[in-house]
Amino acid sequence: MSNSRSDDKEQQRFWNEFRIGVLAVVAIALLFLGVRFLQGVPLFGNTYTVVAQFESAD
Structure with missing residues (x-):
């Protein structure tokens, strides 16, 4: 009986850790x-970068 409880606790712990990971x-x-x-x-x-060169900024 205690082995079954231990397995249940292990399984519950696994699912709790899995949920936290997700x-x-x-x-x-x-x-x-x-x-x-x-x-x-x-x-x-x-995204991409566009570069423009101008002779004058006027």
Whole structure:
């Protein structure tokens, strides 16, 4: 009987740790997307730089 309880506790601990891990991954992804959104950068697209040279600034 105590072996069954021990197995139940191990399984419950595994699922608790799994949920915390998934929550951490989701939180990091949301943080990354939030920072990109607040910077005005496209969330899932690449950006590129455009360079222009002018002879005069007038």
